[in-house]
Amino acid sequence: MTQPTILAVVGTRPEAIKMAPVIHRLRRDPHVRAVVCATAQHRQMLDQVFANFEIKADIDLDLMRANQNLTSLTANVLTRVGEVLAEVKPACVLVHGDTTTAMAASIAAFYANVDIGHVEAGLRTGDLLQPWPEEFNRRVVDLVGTHYFAPTRQAQHNLVAEGVPGPSILVTGNTVIDALLMTLDHTRRHGGVAASLHARYPFLQGEERVVLVTGHRRENHEHGLASLCRALKRIATDAGVRVVYPVHPNPNVQRIASSVLADVDNVHLIAPLDYPEFVWLMRRSAIILTDSGGIQEEAPSLGKPVLVLRDVTERPEALEAGTVTLVGTNEDRIVGECTRLLTDAAYYRDRSTRKNPFGDGRASERIVSFLRERYAPGQRSPSVSVPALS
Numbered sequence: 596m597t598q599p600t601i602l603a604v605v606g607t608r609p610e611a612i613k614m615a616p617v618i619h620r621l622r623r624d625p626h627v628r629a630v631v632c633a634t635a636q637h638r639q640m641l642d643q644v645f646a647n648f649e650i651k652a653d654i655d656l657d658l659m660r661a662n663q664n665l666t667s668l669t670a671n672v673l674t675r676v677g678e679v680l681a682e683v684k685p686a687c688v689l690v691h692g693d694t695t696t697a698m699a700a701s702i703a704a705f706y707a708n709v710d711i712g713h714v715e716a717g718l719r720t721g722d723l724l725q726p727w728p729e730e731f732n733r734r735v736v737d738l739v740g741t742h743y744f745a746p747t748r749q750a751q752h753n754l755v756a757e758g759v760p761g762p763s764i765l766v767t768g769n770t771v772i773d774a775l776l777m778t779l780d781h782t783r784r785h786g787g788v789a790a791s792l793h794a795r796y797p798f799l800q801g802e803e804r805v806v807l808v809t810g811h812r813r814e815n816h817e818h819g820l821a822s823l824c825r826a827l828k829r830i831a832t833d834a835g836v837r838v839v840y841p842v843h844p845n846p847n848v849q850r851i852a853s854s855v856l857a858d859v860d861n862v863h864l865i866a867p868l869d870y871p872e873f874v875w876l877m878r879r880s881a882i883i884l885t886d887s888g889g890i891q892e893e894a895p896s897l898g899k900p901v902l903v904l905r906d907v908t909e910r911p912e913a914l915e916a917g918t919v920t921l922v923g924t925n926e927d928r929i930v931g932e933c934t935r936l937l938t939d940a941a942y943y944r945d946r947s948t949r950k951n952p953f954g955d956g957r958a959s960e961r962i963v964s965f966l967r968e969r970y971a972p973g974q975r976s977p978s979v980s981v982p983a984l985s
């Protein structure tokens with residue numbers, strides 16, 4: 596019997612990180628055939644993650660263009676993934692999250708009448724413009740999906756409220772926790788990450804507290820990012836603090852960050868880091884300021900408080916658990932919250948010892964078990980079945 600083909604379509608850094616554990620597990624499963632299609636919506640950052648997780652794409656569409664716009668990117672992903680589907684004839688296409696790659700690939704699969712599995716399904720802010728265009732993208736995927744791998748009960752609830760049939764939803768936890776645990780384990784066994792970072796960034800060996808920053812969202816370009824950068828300049832006037840900002844390669848982000856922060860004392864604008872290095876740097880940091888989704892999910896596992904540079908969140912679980920604080924992009928608010936965490940030890944302790952609500956590191960097992968049982972029935976795993984997420 597030929598095995599059913601599961602086609603994983605991946606385009607950007609966060610999709611690659613969060614799909615890496617699923618891809619590894621699919622490739623190890625003898626009952627399915629895994630094919631990985633990289634749209635390369637991101638080029639360098641996707642290559643970086645694939646190298647970190649030792650993944651090679653079977654098909655690489657090489658679609659990234661400098662300063663690409665959403666219309667041409669969407670059109671290219673739709674057309675080219677449509678061609679891949681005609682060639683590969685998968686039983687199911689797996690997409691992740693809310694990127695243009697996920698949205699356009701799921702439309703292509705819908706047109707080709709192929710099943711769609713949505714990993715990290717059901718996140719919602721309820722505001723189509725925040726984050727933009729991701730809230731639109733994730734709703735499109737969920738409109739045409741077949742299987743919904745919801746990371747949390749809240750995400751499941753959102754899907755049910757929109758009319759998605761209950762049996763097509765599986766609550767799995769977020770695969771980013773699987774990726775994080777895999778990476779921590781690999782670093783523990785192989786080492787080398789600290790030495791490499793210390794050699795490139797000697798200031799990390801000092802006593803200063805690190806405020807780690809990432810900011811790249813399209814809706815924050817121009818005003819939001821400029822305001823964040825002015826806040827960072829003020830935070831860095833404290834001699835006991837180092838602000839470290841691995842800057843996203845989007846030219847609109849690079850331009851603003853360097854125009855406000857180049858040559859500012861105690862501020863270090865650095866290139867995007869390999870995933871194991873970034874995980875190490877999160878652990879080395881005191882506080883993380885970010886508008887990233889994945890970092891909000893990872894940081895609580897490392898005991899780091901997160902200030903979220905957004906006005907609304909699709910991750911209310913983090914607010915409830917107290918692992919993140921929404922600060923938006925108002926300069927005074929960012930400085931105020933950051934200063935409070937840096938100066939009020941009891942407050943800091945409270946915000947850094949909360950339980951991570953995003954999973955137990957077994958999400959990819961649950962997803963692959965589900966796919967095997969759905970597409971290769973009777974081919975149960977010899978291992979014990981995966982317990983439901985509590």
Ligand code: UD1
Nearest residue numbers: 607636637638639640641660661662663694695844845846
């Ligand atoms: C995309 C996702 C966003 C995700 C982010 C993660 C969409 C609509 N947005 O946003 O949800 O949070 O990725 O980082 O899918 N570039 C490079 N090299 C790279 C990557 C990007 O040079 O490896 C530059 C290119 O000039 C590219 C630009 O960044 O055109 C924008 O990339 P794009 O994927 O369109 O948008 P992001 O802002 O990265």
Ligand code: UDP
Nearest residue numbers: 608609841867868869870873887888889890
């Ligand atoms: N990350 C990384 N190197 C960096 C910055 C971030 O590996 O220099 C990781 C981070 O740990 C998280 C993911 O990239 O897992 C977040 O990606 P990004 O911010 O690009 O996307 P988002 O999460 O906002 O969609």
